[in-house]
Each structure stands twice: as structure tokens, then as C-alpha cells.
Amino acid sequence: MKRIVLATAVVLAFIAAPASQAAIKSDSLVKALLQQAPGLRGEVLRLALSATQKASEEGLLKRRDLLTVIDYSLPSTQPRLFVFNLATRKLLFRELVAHGRNSGDNEATFFSNSPGSLATSLGLFVTADTYFGNNGYSLRLKGLEEGINDMAWDRAIVMHGAAYVSRAAIRALGRLGRSWGCPAVRQEIAKKMIDTLRGGTAIFAYYPQPKWLHSSPFVSASR
Numbered sequence: 001m002k003r004i005v006l007a008t009a010v011v012l013a014f015i016a017a018p019a020s021q022a023a024i025k026s027d028s029l030v031k032a033l034l035q036q037a038p039g040l041r042g043e044v045l046r047l048a049l050s051a052t053q054k055a056s057e058e059g060l061l062k063r064r065d066l067l068t069v070i071d072y073s074l075p076s077t078q079p080r081l082f083v084f085n086l087a088t089r090k091l092l093f094r095e096l097v098a099h100g101r102n103s104g105d106n107e108a109t110f111f112s113n114s115p116g117s118l119a120t121s122l123g124l125f126v127t128a129d130t131y132f133g134n135n136g137y138s139l140r141l142k143g144l145e146e147g148i149n150d151m152a153w154d155r156a157i158v159m160h161g162a163a164y165v166s167r168a169a170i171r172a173l174g175r176l177g178r179s180w181g182c183p184a185v186r187q188e189i190a191k192k193m194i195d196t197l198r199g200g201t202a203i204f205a206y207y208p209q210p211k212w213l214h215s216s217p218f219v220s221a222s223r
Contacts, residue, residue, distance in 0.1 A: 062200025
């Protein structure tokens, strides 16, 4: 227990604290992060923090200092990807992010884990290594939730830059362009973001889908 506490104290000190202290520190962390992240709701951030804590306790994350939250209940025309440094309580990125072609137009409403669906997957992911592919410099993602996003690796669901993620695309289309299920970001920020997130950090993709909220091993226990 001592080893676990020491390993996580800097990032999520409230994990091993008594219940009352944990609530205070958790609320303090949420408040500090939300002040820097307009558009992100507290309930989504709390779910992301709780899910990440559980994954960390199970040894599924190599790096506990960073957390990426994507809120797919927001339209694609709004920044809905947020990257936080939990150790310093700082927002590192607040960005536009695309969803899958078959997930919806400006607003995503359909999510899938199936190969060939061209849809976005929900749930908790952990970042892996990088490579150069058809979309340039890309970051591999591993889905941690069986039946929800565990096919992400086989589907080649990765983070990459894309020209269709831009304000110009929004002006032309009334929304962002869409991916084949990948969380595509602006080309100008892609390399910096990928290099920041690579190597075992958590990405939490949210939408208020009842089936996922009640069945996720990371989320259901937090509600």
C-alpha cells in the first residue's frame, strides 16, 4: 500500500487519503482544472478523474501525470478535447477534435467498437507508441474497455492531424470534417500534442450513452 501511495501521491494525492480529505482534495482539483477549461462540465471531469484513478490502481497506466478528456456530447465546432497536467493542475491543450464519419454530422450520436463502422468509440484509452502512416505522425491508442473500445488497436484508431480539423472547415461545412473513427486534431498542434501524450497516458472519451455508463468497469463504479 505504501508503494502505491508514494507512486500516486504527486498526481492524485486524494487516492489514499481518508474519505473526507479525499473529497476536499478532489473538489479542489476539479475546481482548479475547470477554471482553465471553459466548455468542460464538472461531472464529465469527475468521471474522467475517477476512471483514471481506477485504471492507475490496476496498473494500466505508465504515466499518471496527464489526463486527456474528450467530451463528444459537445458539437464539433467547439473545443472539446482537454489535456491536463494533474501534477501541476494546469491545462495544456484545449482543442477541436473530429469524430467518426458515421458517428454524426456536427454532433456525434452514434458510437461503435466494430471494424469498418467508421464510428468513434467511447471509454478509457491508454496511449502507446507513435508511427508515420497515411495520416502522417500518429499516436496508437489501446482501448481498455471490453466490447466498448477494445478493438481500437485492430481498427487503427489513432490520434493524428488532419486538414479538415480547422476553423476553415467549420466555415465551409458548418462543422469539422470527419475521420474514420480517429480523434483527429489540428495539423498545427498534432505533433506537439502527440509527443506530450505518448507513452501510457489516459484518454477518456465521454458521451452520455446509458449502456456504456452502466456497464463500464471504470465509469459505472464512479457514478
